[in-house]
Amino acid sequence: MHELKEYGAVGIEKCFNCGNCTAICPLASDEYPFPRSVIRRIQVGQEDRLEQQLDPWLCYYCGDCSATCPKGAEPGETMMAARRWLTGRYDWTGLARKFYTSLAWEIGSILLVALAVVVIILFFHGPLVTERVELNTFAPIEIVHLADWIMAGTLLFFIATNVFRMYWLTVLKDRSLKIPLSLYVKEAWHLLFNAATQARWSTCASDEQDPIEKRRKRNAWLTHILLVSGYGLMFFIIVFMLPWFQTDNIYPVHNPQRWLGYYATGVLLYGTVRALWGRAKKEFQMHRFSHPSDWIFPILLLSVTLTGILQHTFRYLGWPLPTYYTYVVHLAVTAPMLILEVPFGKWAHLYYRPLAIYFEKVKASARKHALSTTEAFAPAD
């Protein structure tokens, strides 16, 4: 319990297990009776049981549980903390745990990576063309792209290993289930579908009776999905299409390069500002107990977005030096965001969540499968 508190849980000890949170939750089910399933495991200190749970990932923190909790035990926040804890558990490097439990570690690492980026650029940048904006001369696209790929590769490595750990803990460890390979394929669409639509979150809103609450929840979901789309798009563009994107050519406005970029930037700006605004005002249940990690990621993302916009603006204005400087700053925030936050930080939920839903579906159909096979072989009486 103390450990979870370091991950930002509040009030778990107050819970007297009445079950209100689980019953009010629009997403909980008999198989995944959270939040209480999570709270109880924490209360009795069953770490091994907790790390095998998918439950925390299935929650989107609509906050109903916390709002209606008779004891003020903040079950929603406990779920949040459990996600952080699980991120730490899945991560074999131990970095995630450090980042979540120590602000100094997190900020320090970010600064370190940023510094590294600045230092690298300082040593390896191309000539500074001051007459006009020649970004690709300053930062040769091949090198950046290469760095980009290296970074993406590292990222992928960490993500893949951590995801495998997650798979091992939550699926493989459960010996009671034999999962035919075919099911993984059959249910795979859930992974993509949920990653893309966050469909599960929208059920939070669709079950809500109160129209005002319903609108709030729907808006929250919409904001989130916009943010994800913008983020995903940007990520895709800069990892796979950097040469197309980072260019000194100025494309006409109708060119997809322009409007895709603008769209992504726009929604990122909107989404992060809204997220930060909400956290500052604490208007939502989910924003009442913001953990440092909840602040840092949107701040980073906002900085990335803002520096991107600035850099873009300077380039169009034809101001070479400001363009280069903001570019450096842009990279200096982008890199830690991607390197640190994605595999070890808040943004890990981007893939853990859809994966959890995917595993859940796989397990469910395996269970169904097992049932139907035993039934089929059961002697008729």
Place this chain on the structure above:
Amino acid sequence: MSEAKTNPPSRGELLKQLREEHASSVERTQVLFREQRSLQQSICQMIRETPKTVPEIAAAIGKPSHEVLWFLAGLRKYGIVVEAGMCGDYPLYQKVEEK
């Protein structure tokens, strides 16, 4: 006690005073009373011959079931309506014949 010289107001004066003081509540209550009377009449009309359940009456006169039930509770209390058996899970109500 009060001074001897002020005569207590007469009964007529007191009643007049009462009417004036309560003019608005009397008016409001009269509206209520008229609604009640017509509703009561239509309910009684319906169940004069054959007993009916609350949902049946409610559907027929277009009023919410709970309001009809409240009316029937009152009519029952004052002996205007009686229970007359059950129809499934619903008791039937019938108007008492006037003597």
Place this chain on the structure above:
Amino acid sequence: MPDKQKAARKAASPDKEEVRVGVYTCHCGGNISHVVQCERVAKALGKMPDVVVARTDPSFCSDAGQAIIEQDIQELGINRVVIGACAPSLHEQTFRNTVTRAGLNPYLYHHVGIREQDSWVHDGDPEGATEKAVRLMAAGLAKARLLTPLEPIRLGAEKGALVIGGGVAGLRAALDIAHQGIRVTLVEKSPFLGGRMAQLESIFPTDEEPRQLLHALIEQAAAHPSITILTGAEVTAVSGYVGNFNLQVTQHERGLSEELAEALLAACEQEAPDNFNYGLTRRKVVYRPYPGCYPSTPAVDWEHYDGRPIQVDGKAVVLKDKPQVHALTVGAIVLATGFNPYEPRQGEYGYGEITEVVTLPQLIRILAQVPQGEPLIWNGHPVRDVALIHCVGSREIEGVHTPQDDGQVNNYCSRVCCTASLHTALELRRRFPEINLYELYQDIRTYGRGHEEIYNQAQSAMVHFLRYRGEKQPEVAAAPPGDTHPALVRVVDTLTYGEEIEVPVDLVVLAVGMMPSPIDALVDMLKVSRGNDRFLLEVHPKLRPVEMAVRGIVLAGTAQGPMNIQESLSAASAAAAKVAALLGQGRVELPPFVARVDESKCDGTGACVEACQEEGAIALQTFQENGHEVRRAVVTPANCTGCGACVGVCPKRAIDVQAWTLAQYEAMVDALAMDIPAFAEAEK
């Protein structure tokens, strides 16, 4: 009131006037009428001879219902009243008052119980129940025809009360009674006042020091001019009745003179288990249970003192108990005999077998002996993990729990253990911040004002809660040697979806319930009753919640059932109010149910005198009559208990117990046995 006088006159000579009976069958708000068809009963009774009116009502005991009866008496000239309603113990007195108000003698009324003994026990047989009601009412009618007006026996009452028990309830009751100008004798069995409360260290919800509160009470009581305190004393004989109880109180010698006491205390070497610490420690046989106790003079533990001399100033002093007998006469008795903590069976949760298992009261005494700031060591091990098990000796289920020696299980809730154990858990947390605490409970019953807050605090203090079901109790086992902890608690935890959870612990604390103090002798002497739970039984929890069925005896505190201190105080004050109301006037009225001799029939056989076992109740006297000497029996009403031993043996049927005559019983039997044509007819 001329009406009343007239009615009274009428009633005074019933032989000469017609009997006019009113019969009233009560619906009892549905309690009776849901089974017994009261209207049919009334109809059948209405057709019987002498019945002038037979009515029913939703509740005759209500003001409106009583008014009906009063009206009938005054307007219809009803002179006998039969009421069929709840048990006579509940409302007989209510209706006696009703008929008295209407001007009728209160003993011209008869109450028939048709609820507890009819509608409530025959709800599967409405026909049978209705017929039974008719017969019982007909028997009542038969008796009513033969009733005669009677006057209660008025006796002077001693304006003094005896309070048995010197714990918090007894002290409170004594003070409250004394405040009303009534003398009080407080008798406490042990040599010191304070009872169980003195053994506590802190009380919820205020965290006050119990002994401080007690001392405020004791000081007032000791200083009150109307209170006499007898410690080391017990009631050894009782006779008499309300207003005039004669008691014998035997008081043990304190054994020590004021001057020698301290020296003796210092010099005494013999030891005995210290029951103030529940036998966990030993103390001298000359002892003070705790500093600041009252009386402050040490006492001798006569039970354990072996009679050897104690050397003081070179002298050998032998202590001798010379019990002193006090005779007392009091008007009322308050029973504040308190409780004992439940003593777990040998082996129950490992109690008595595993040294790590103690009871909650023991733990409180253990903690009292650990100096503040020092660690808790038990059996030489530092205590790191503590499990507190709730409901030990409470909420037991027949067939699941092992019965006690008397074959019973304690199926009641002891009310205080939940809050007490959470309160103690908080104390543990405060003093030993590193300890892990586990509460094993069935339902947390922190019902009182400020108690739920204690539950909340315990949760905030990281106490772990595990919930077991009554049918599946936790198990306590000694851990195998070499284990990290000496004991192991296993519990099927319903909060964790019925999974079994194992908790290694250094100390297991059993939150034991309350049992009544062992007062068998007192109960036998006073002829009072106990409930199924073995606690003393009130007449009715709502109508007369602190009175016992024997008039003049009231209940205060945990003698009646589990209570916390606040509740004990309230109950004690309530008992005091009853005593004050009873004795305030200096006289009491007793029902006139005593033997009465029919002079015209008695010829002095003396059989009655022989049969009577009450002292001074009946004697033969010689009278001069028409020049002849005749011997006749004469009853002294104040000494007669109304048992009727004289009635059965009189060959002449010349003696009867007033209002309970043999002739009335014969008439009742006839009514029960006869066919009821009227009832049958009424059905047609």
Place this chain on the structure above:
Amino acid sequence: MASNPKAKQPKILILATLAGGYAGADSTGQAHADYPANTYILPIMCPVMFPPEFFVRAFERGIDGIIIMYSGTDSPYKVEADGTAALVNSSYALMKERGIDIRRLRLAAICTVCVKPFLKEVNQMVELLQGIGFVKDELAAPVTASA
């Protein structure tokens, strides 16, 4: 009953002391237990007031079974425990003389909260009477047959 006459039930009279059996019967009621309705409970102070003839008279009037529920040694009356036992013995003698099955009269100590013992006594008597029938048949039979 007149319209649909049930089989006639034997009648059981229960004489119950206020300090014992009567309160016990009230407790039974408070527990909402169930027992047959052909049981008529009359409150008494103490059974010693009845002469043996009283019981025989009751049987002759058509009471089929009598249970005396007294307080035994817990009684407020000194005379109750022994006196009642003696009374019952002399009543048995008289019943035998009249050819009445002595099992029709029973003595039971019932306390104020004795719900189970109360029910047991009542049910035993009910069963007994189902076996041995109405008292009037017994009284009608020639004495020699029963002797």
Place this chain on the structure above:
Amino acid sequence: MENLHVDALVLGGGIAGMQAALDLADQGFQVALLEREPSIGGKMITLSKVFPTLDCCSCITTPKMSAVAHHPNIHLLTYCEMQSVAETGSGFRLAVVQKPRYVDVNKCTGCRKCEYECPVTLPSPFDRGLGAYRAIRVPFSTAVPQTAVLDIENCILCGKCEKVCAAGAVDFTQRAETFEIQATTLVVASGFELTPLNAKKEYGGETLQNVIDPLMMERFLAPTGPYGRVLRPGDGKEPTSIAYVQCAGSRDQTLGVEYCSRVCCMYAIKQAMLISGALPMADITIYYMDIRTFGKGYEQFYQNAQAMGVEFVRGKVAAIREDDEQNPVVKVELTEEGRIIERTFDLVVLSLGMVPTAGADGILSLPLGEDKFIAIPAPNANPCETARPGIFVTGTAMGPMDIVDSIITAGSVASAASAYIREHQKETAYA
């Protein structure tokens, strides 16, 4: 109205106030009992049967009401409102308003002719608004005093009542009258209110017709209830499945009521048993967190209910919605199994808790505890003394409690108040 001088003034004519008045009067003190409603009896008189004995409630209450009305030492003052209090050297002086009944108490015989003739029907608070009475009425059948009272705010002044009254008791010329009571000591017995039915919006109280409060169920179970049987108020259907939601008004931070109301477990179990009697086919389920049957004989009562087939399920109901047929649907986690269910019932009873009645404490400026009930500075020494000397408190004004405990505290307050009276009168006699 004449001014009164008494030893003790009891504020509130519920069970605690009545018992306190009786216990004081039995000791020979002069007592005034002040009640703001037209009849004494309080909440208790509205109940059907009482736990754990299942005695008919009016059989316990009405004799006490009657005893209060007939006691020579008790001045019964109904339909009176306390206006102000001043401390005098020898006690308290209160200004009290006798509200006009528009009926002469001395003439009215309680025949209810006026009530039958009155044309205006109103929801009767005695039946929690689910039954009806008229603008002029005897408040309920066992009211004390058994006298009609006219609700002038809902009267059309048609004068029918005046015409039909044979006793000539109806009197439209009555006006509120102020009088004075001097008392050595005050006993506050102002009682409780239920937590509001709509306190927790997830439960739909007041919007869902078939989600009711427990006092409504008491009225349905009482023989004098509004329907004469148990029906659900939404559409008059006889319910065959009924759920009890425990702690619907207590032990819940979101309601602002964190304490336990003490009685809800027992009344729910009692009602369940009574419903089983009235509707033998009905399924009854009680959703609870902790069952708190701590009183004498209560645990046995709980076990009896279990044996009778009442279902006890551990889990706090999270929300109640309504299906198309007005049936409430309860959503709850079965915490012992970790399953979440939605179950449809005909009727849901919210086991609401107790909050203090507003009023007396304000006029008397008595400090309150955190729970808003009157503060008791020394509960373990003087359990019914308030922070103001000479003012005592009893019954549910001092916190939630059941009838048994209320009656005990009433006895206790009688002792404490009488000691104070004797002490004080002695002092003033010397002075």
